[in-house]
Amino acid sequence: MFEPTMIIAAASLVGLAIVAWALLRAWHGWLALKRQELERFQTPGNPDEGSSLGAARIEISDLKERIKKLEAIASGVDL
Template identity: 75%
Template sequence: MFEPTVIIAGAALVGLTIVATALLRAWHGWLALKRQELERHHGAETQEAGSPMGAARIELADLKERIKKLEAIASGVDL
C-alpha cells in the first residue's frame, strides 16, 4: 500500500511545517514586543523631553562653573 519511504517523507514534511509555523508565530510575537517597546520609549521620550534650549543652558552653566573651579585651583585659591 504505502511504502515506508513515502510515510517517512510525509511525516518529515508535516514536522517541518509544524516547526516552521511555530517559528513564524514566535517571530511575529517578538516583532510585536519590539514594536511595543519602541512605542513606549518614544511616548516616554516625547513626554519627558522639555525644551532642548533649557538643557543646553543648564549644561553650559555647569561647564562654566567647572571652568571657574579649575581656574581657582590653578591659581591656588581655596574655594
C-alpha cells in the same frame, strides 16, 4: 500501498511545516514585543524630538567607565 519511505517523507514534511509555523508565530511575537518597546520609549509631547533612550545609554556608559576607574584605584593600578 504505503511504503515506509513515503510515510517517513510525509511525516517529515508535516513536521517541517509545524516547525516553520511555530517559528513564524515566534517571529511575529518578537516583532510585536519590539514594537511595544519602541512605542513605550517615545516621548508623548513631540515625536520628532526622539526619546531619552540615547541619553540613558550615554549615562550608563559613563557609570561603567567610573566603575572601572574606581576598581583600578582600589586595586592600586595607575590609569
